[in-house]
Amino acid sequence: MPSSVRALIERATTAPEAWERLDRPSYRAEHVLGVSFNALGRARGPVVDVLHGTWLGHPLHPALTDVPIGSWTAALALDAVDLVGGGRRTPGLAAASRTCTAVGLLGAAASVVTGLADWQHTHEGARRVGLVHALMSTTATGLQLASWHQRRRGRTPRGRVLGLAGWAVVTASAALGGALTYRHGIGGDHADRSLAPRTFTDALPVAELRDGRPTRADVDGVRVVLLRDGAGRVRAFGEECPHLRGPLSEGWVTREGLVCPWHGSCFSTEDGSVVHGPATAPLPRFETRVLGGRVQVRRVPPVPGASPGSVTTLEQQREDEQEVPDARH
Ligand code: FES
Secondary structure: HHHHHHHHHHHHHHHHOOHHHHHHHHHHHOOOOOOOHHHOOHHHHHHHHHHHHHOOOOOHHHHHHHHHHHHHHHHHHHHHHHHHHHOOOOOHHHHHHHHHHHHHHHHHHHHHHHHHHHHHOOOHHHHHHHHHHHHHHHHHHHHHHHHHHHHHHHOHHHHHHHOOOOOOOOOOHHHHHHHHHHHHOOOOOOOOOOOOOOOEEEEEHHHHOEEEEEEEEEOOOOOEEEEEOOOEEEEEOOOOOOOOEEEEOOEEEEOEEEEEOOOOOOOOOOOOOOOEEEOOOOOOEEEEEEEOOOEEEOOOOOOOOOOOOOEEEEHHHHHHHHOOOOOOO
16 A cells, blocks of 8 residues: 555544544533433443443444445445446346345444443543544444435435445544554453463462452562452452453452442452453453462463363462472472
8 A cells, every 4th residue: 555545544543533622522422321321220231231242252343333334335336236237137236235225224223332332431532533433433324324215215326326425434434443443452352461470479468468359469560459258268360451451459349240440340250251341351360379478379371271260268378388388480
C-alpha cells in the first residue's frame, strides 16, 4: 500500500482521539445507557453479561459486526452481477440482494446494542473514537434501512445507490472499530499471560494476609493478588484485570467472587473464571504453598489439560517444611 494512503488511514483513525468536544455527549450517552441498563432491575446482570460475551469467553460485538458487513457486501456484489447482466439473465438477484440487506439490518441492530454495552467502559481517546464509530455505524444502518425500503417498493436503482453509500460508511466505520481493537486494546485480554514464575517463588509473609481481603504481591516482577479464605486456604491470581488492567488487589471479595474496582467484573475465587463481565477472559492462576511462614507461588501453565491451580492449606505447612527443606527452587 502506498505510504500516502497508509498515512491518510492512520490520520483518519487517530484524529478522533483528540476531539475533546465529544466528551460531553459521551458522558451524557453513558449516563443514558447506565439508566437504561439499571431499569432492567435484576435482569441487568445476566443481560449485560450476554451483551459483553462473558458466556462466550470472547467479546460478542466484533463477532456480530461480521453479519452486517458481510451481508451488505454480498448485496453489493449481487447488485454488481445484476447490473452487468442487465437484470435479465438472473431475475432473482434483486430479491437476493434485498434479503441480504435485511439480514445485515438484523445483524446491525445486534451489533449496535453489544457495541454500546462495551463502549460505556472505555475512556478518553478510545471513548471518543468509539463514539465516532457508533455514529458512523448508525448512519450506515440508516442508509441500509432506506435502501431496503426503496428496494421493497420496487425502486431498485435508488435502493442500490443507498446500499452503496451505506456500505462505504460502514467500511470506514469498521476501520475505526479495528483501531479500537488493535490500537486501544478494547475487547482484548490484558492479563499478564507470561509463564513466570515457573517454580515456587517467594511472595510475602502469610501473616500479611487478612481473610477475604485481596493483597498484592510482586513475585519476581509478576503482579499477583493473594486471597486467604476463612479456612486458611491461600489462592493466587494475576493482579491485572483482563478487561482493562484494573488493579484487582484494590477490589473486594463477595459471595460470588473477586470484584474488579474499575468496571465490576467478577472472578471466581476458586479458579479465576469469569462470573460477570465486562471481562470475558479468566484470571491467570498460580499454585500456592506456605513454607516457613511465607507464601510461595508458581504459574499454572495455560495449556489444555493442565491441573487446576492447586492450593496448599496453612494446616499443611508443617508437612511441606518436612518434605521440602529448601523454600526456593
Ligand atoms: S478493568 Fe474493567 S472490569 Fe476490570
